[in-house]
Amino acid sequence: MERFEVNKESIAHLKSLLNEGNRDVLSHYLAELHVADIAEIMDDLSVEEAEKIMSHLNDEDSSAVLMELDEDQREKLVESLSPQEIADKFVNNLESDDAVDLLQELDEEVQNKVVSAIEDVEHASDIIDLLNYEEGTAGALMGKEMVVVEDSWDIARSIREMRKQAGEIEQVYTIYVVDGNNILKGRLPLKKLLTANVHSRMSDILIEDIEGVHTDTSQEEVVQIMDKYDLVALPVLDALKRLVGRITIDDVVDVIREEADKDYQMASGISEDIEHSDSIWQLMRARLPWLIIGVGGSMLSAMVIGGYETSLATIPALAFFIPMITATGGNVGVQSSAIIVQGLANNTLKNNDLTGKLWKELQQGLLNGLIISGLAMLFSMLVFSDIKLGYTISSALLLVVLFASVTGTLIPLSLEKLDIDPALATGPFITTMNDITGLFIYFFVGQYIYASMM
Amino acid sequence: MERFEVNKESIAHLKSLLNEGNRDVLSHYLAELHVADIAEIMDDLSVEEAEKIMSHLNDEDSSAVLMELDEDQREKLVESLSPQEIADKFVNNLESDDAVDLLQELDEEVQNKVVSAIEDVEHASDIIDLLNYEEGTAGALMGKEMVVVEDSWDIARSIREMRKQAGEIEQVYTIYVVDGNNILKGRLPLKKLLTANVHSRMSDILIEDIEGVHTDTSQEEVVQIMDKYDLVALPVLDALKRLVGRITIDDVVDVIREEADKDYQMASGISEDIEHSDSIWQLMRARLPWLIIGVGGSMLSAMVIGGYETSLATIPALAFFIPMITATGGNVGVQSSAIIVQGLANNTLKNNDLTGKLWKELQQGLLNGLIISGLAMLFSMLVFSDIKLGYTISSALLLVVLFASVTGTLIPLSLEKLDIDPALATGPFITTMNDITGLFIYFFVGQYIYASMM
Numbered sequence: 001m002e003r004f005e006v007n008k009e010s011i012a013h014l015k016s017l018l019n020e021g022n023r024d025v026l027s028h029y030l031a032e033l034h035v036a037d038i039a040e041i042m043d044d045l046s047v048e049e050a051e052k053i054m055s056h057l058n059d060e061d062s063s064a065v066l067m068e069l070d071e072d073q074r075e076k077l078v079e080s081l082s083p084q085e086i087a088d089k090f091v092n093n094l095e096s097d098d099a100v101d102l103l104q105e106l107d108e109e110v111q112n113k114v115v116s117a118i119e120d121v122e123h124a125s126d127i128i129d130l131l132n133y134e135e136g137t138a139g140a141l142m143g144k145e146m147v148v149v150e151d152s153w154d155i156a157r158s159i160r161e162m163r164k165q166a167g168e169i170e171q172v173y174t175i176y177v178v179d180g181n182n183i184l185k186g187r188l189p190l191k192k193l194l195t196a197n198v199h200s201r202m203s204d205i206l207i208e209d210i211e212g213v214h215t216d217t218s219q220e221e222v223v224q225i226m227d228k229y230d231l232v233a234l235p236v237l238d239a240l241k242r243l244v245g246r247i248t249i250d251d252v253v254d255v256i257r258e259e260a261d262k263d264y265q266m267a268s269g270i271s272e273d274i275e276h277s278d279s280i281w282q283l284m285r286a287r288l289p290w291l292i293i294g295v296g297g298s299m300l301s302a303m304v305i306g307g308y309e310t311s312l313a314t315i316p317a318l319a320f321f322i323p324m325i326t327a328t329g330g331n332v333g334v335q336s337s338a339i340i341v342q343g344l345a346n347n348t349l350k351n352n353d354l355t356g357k358l359w360k361e362l363q364q365g366l367l368n369g370l371i372i373s374g375l376a377m378l379f380s381m382l383v384f385s386d387i388k389l390g391y392t393i394s395s396a397l398l399l400v401v402l403f404a405s406v407t408g409t410l411i412p413l414s415l416e417k418l419d420i421d422p423a424l425a426t427g428p429f430i431t432t433m434n435d436i437t438g439l440f441i442y443f444f445v446g447q448y449i450y451a452s453m454m
Numbered sequence: 455m456e457r458f459e460v461n462k463e464s465i466a467h468l469k470s471l472l473n474e475g476n477r478d479v480l481s482h483y484l485a486e487l488h489v490a491d492i493a494e495i496m497d498d499l500s501v502e503e504a505e506k507i508m509s510h511l512n513d514e515d516s517s518a519v520l521m522e523l524d525e526d527q528r529e530k531l532v533e534s535l536s537p538q539e540i541a542d543k544f545v546n547n548l549e550s551d552d553a554v555d556l557l558q559e560l561d562e563e564v565q566n567k568v569v570s571a572i573e574d575v576e577h578a579s580d581i582i583d584l585l586n587y588e589e590g591t592a593g594a595l596m597g598k599e600m601v602v603v604e605d606s607w608d609i610a611r612s613i614r615e616m617r618k619q620a621g622e623i624e625q626v627y628t629i630y631v632v633d634g635n636n637i638l639k640g641r642l643p644l645k646k647l648l649t650a651n652v653h654s655r656m657s658d659i660l661i662e663d664i665e666g667v668h669t670d671t672s673q674e675e676v677v678q679i680m681d682k683y684d685l686v687a688l689p690v691l692d693a694l695k696r697l698v699g700r701i702t703i704d705d706v707v708d709v710i711r712e713e714a715d716k717d718y719q720m721a722s723g724i725s726e727d728i729e730h731s732d733s734i735w736q737l738m739r740a741r742l743p744w745l746i747i748g749v750g751g752s753m754l755s756a757m758v759i760g761g762y763e764t765s766l767a768t769i770p771a772l773a774f775f776i777p778m779i780t781a782t783g784g785n786v787g788v789q790s791s792a793i794i795v796q797g798l799a800n801n802t803l804k805n806n807d808l809t810g811k812l813w814k815e816l817q818q819g820l821l822n823g824l825i826i827s828g829l830a831m832l833f834s835m836l837v838f839s840d841i842k843l844g845y846t847i848s849s850a851l852l853l854v855v856l857f858a859s860v861t862g863t864l865i866p867l868s869l870e871k872l873d874i875d876p877a878l879a880t881g882p883f884i885t886t887m888n889d890i891t892g893l894f895i896y897f898f899v900g901q902y903i904y905a906s907m908m
Contacts, residue, residue, distance in 0.1 A: 166645040191620040228490045230704040250684040260714035268792030294785045295826045298778030305774045316766035319773035320759045324752030331748045338722030372749045
């Protein structure tokens with residue numbers, strides 16, 4: 001049970017086994033590996049090599065491997081197959097939610113052909129059902145495979161029925177109890193199954209703590225519920241409260257990761273989900289938009305400074321602190337908005353007390369602003385021995401910090417109210433806005449102080 | 455089974471029930487709520503109100519509620535209790551991993567007193583064992599409660615033993631199979647338990663796919679393994695491969711969230727884990743350090759610009775594009791480092807091909823750099839009609855983008871090599887560094903171009 005590690009050596013070893021072409025040795029080697037490890041190796045191989053490996057796996061393993069691959073590699077492998085082959089080799093062997101994930105990566109035309117090529121009618125109808133739910137909802141996230149017993153059954157009958165059902169299911173998370181109309185009544189914990197008398201009825205021993213979500217509940221809410229109540233599986237109900245599916249924790253972990261990644265990328269000025277291994281064009285498409293917005297903002301900044309060209313010609317020292325104004329405005333704005341965005345994402349921003357939040361940010365800004373203004377004053381006196389410059393940078397800095405604190409708090413909250421992703425407000429957006437406003441404040445204050453202290 | 459929602463109304467309702475002082479009504483109301491909901495309400499109440507609610511709950515529920523509370527509220531509730539009370543009311547009723555989480559929030563002296571006050575010797579020894587593991591390791595994350603059967607037992611005996619064990623366990627994730635020396639052999643899936651003959655031996659029906667981690671495996675690796683292999687529970691082994699505990703998916707979800715939050719906060723210039731509801735002093739401690747570093751960096755920027763004071767006095771227009779240089783350097787640097795940090799966090803940066811990565815970043819930088827340089831050139835010609843300024847800003851911008859791409863890639867990779875959190879390189883750090891270097895490049899190029907084109 002030593003852990004297998006995917007690295008340069010294991011990839012090279014597999015490649016040499018492929019080149020030697022000894023089917024037995026290769027099959028033996030693959031049989032020792034977990035499907036997730038095989039997939040990780042295959043991500044680094046050519047399509048031809050990957051296809052060879054697939055041909056050594058049984059249909060169940062090759063389907064599991066397929067779903068663990070990077071999307072690009074999976075697309076390439078599926079591309080060359082006919083709809084009939086896709087249905088037979090993969091869709092038939094996948095649980096309904098995975099099958100739907102695969103189908104959704106295909107063109108609609110191919111998708112329809114694959115669906116009609118599925119042999120098992122029940123499996124096909126489960127898949128058609130799941131394909132109808134809108135992306136980002138509980139319905140789109142759920143799978144159909146569950147162990148379900150009726151509340152009127154006793155333990156003996158339940159075990160008989162569960163035996164039949166369990167054979168087709170990869171992993172049993174929870175045993176659900178429904179009534180004769182398939183309406184969810186509760187769950188049967190393994191503990192009860194083991195300890196109850198064989199003649200006990202389900203209705204007497206079921207646990208009611210379980211709550212279902214609707215098929216149209218958003219995936220964000222699903223994540224919050226499973227996280228809050230520490231659930232490994234969550235039942236999904238239709239409008240009549242009938243049990244139609246279940247969402248398992250592994251899918252929710254994927255959603256949590258995706259959402260955290262998305263917020264992180266937004267804060268970093270990246271507009272699409274990318275990885276370093278993507279093509280230069282994909283990377284450019286994700287990075288260039290924010291760079292252009294940043295440059296556009298800086299053009300406005302240039303015009304603001306340009307408006308003070310005559311002041312600059314007489315007092316060039318005013319230029320020295322331009323970076324301090326823009327950097328501080330950006331840093332404070334990003335901090336304030338990040339706290340709000342994270343609070344919204346983790347559902348820890350509880351009440352709707354906007355004035356309270358702003359007041360707190362202002363106090364916070366005043367405190368931090370006074371400290372860094374003091375430092376800037378000291379620095380400009382010591383290094384440039386210019387009292388007017390000192391007054392200008394320290395008072396402008398304080399105003400910039402206060403402004404950035406307020407907008408950094410207000411903008412993400414307003415976006416959330418408007419149902420726009422508040423994470424949009426972080427990163428380059430807030431930095432660019434604060435650059436422009438900060439420079440206005442700085443030159444305005446500078447002009448006033450130099451004029452009044454002549 | 456309607457979902458309960460914690461909001462202003464439900465909090466106000468509970469408060470009014472508390473004030474009315476009718477114990478029966480209050481108890482009845484609380485009995486309908488999930489412990490996670492009770493905890494969420496209690497986070498918004500005073501300590502006195504929270505204590506009153508706790509007095510209405512049985513020991514098992516109040517322990518569960520306690521562990522769901524925010525850390526501050528939990529601390530306040532525990533503060534007033536004696537070690538004996540903490541042991542009796544809470545520690546006795548918590549599973550070992552939760553008990554350890556609670557104990558670790560206490561002063562060492564109190565912690566020791568609580569441990570010696572635990573009545574159940576086995577529970578106490580489990581807890582002492584867990585307290586020894588270093589934070590951030592599998593040992594510190596695991597719990598001791600598991601259902602374990604021996605490989606020599608048949609189904610009938612296994613079920614008898616499982617009944618005894620299951621009574622004490624909140625939720626059964628996996629049934630582990632060990633040999634006579636407690637060495638992990640595999641697991642018994644519910645499917646097999648239901649379908650196998652009652653006389654089958656565990657050694658014949660166990661599944662070997664399960665791999666354990668060591669007690670000193672890092673929690674990052676635990677997360678990666680459970681995520682990659684889609685596990686809901688992971689067994690933990692000691693140096694002799696004996697089964698000593700298990701880690702469950704809910705703890706791993708918490709770790710994933712914490713790590714994503716940490717990376718996000720680092721990228722936003724926040725140095726400690728904070729929420730908007732924390733005190734002004736906590737917020738200041740988390741925010742001020744990076745603000746001061748940013749201001750310190752801007753002081754160096756001021757000195758760089760100060761070195762070119764005579765150039766500025768003759769060509770004040772050079773000041774116009776200072777924000778464009780610093781903003782672009784910052785944006786590109788943050789993008790590049792974010793892609794690396796996220797790749798490292800998600801384990802998608804597979805190979806060690808450093809030159810390849812840098813080459814790709816350089817191509818990417820050249821492409822984006824040329825586009826935004828062109829835009830800047832066009833802008834400065836149209837708005838300021840100054841060809842020398844146009845040459846200066848566009849060529850400096852291209853150099854800045856290339857520099858920021860390379861350092862944004864190199865620095866997080868180097869930190870990772872040195873075992874320092876690469877996320878440190880993102881946000882304010884990279885922005886500040888690129889400000890200073892960018893200004894050097896800009897003024898150097900400007901001086902050269904204005905001198906040679908006189």
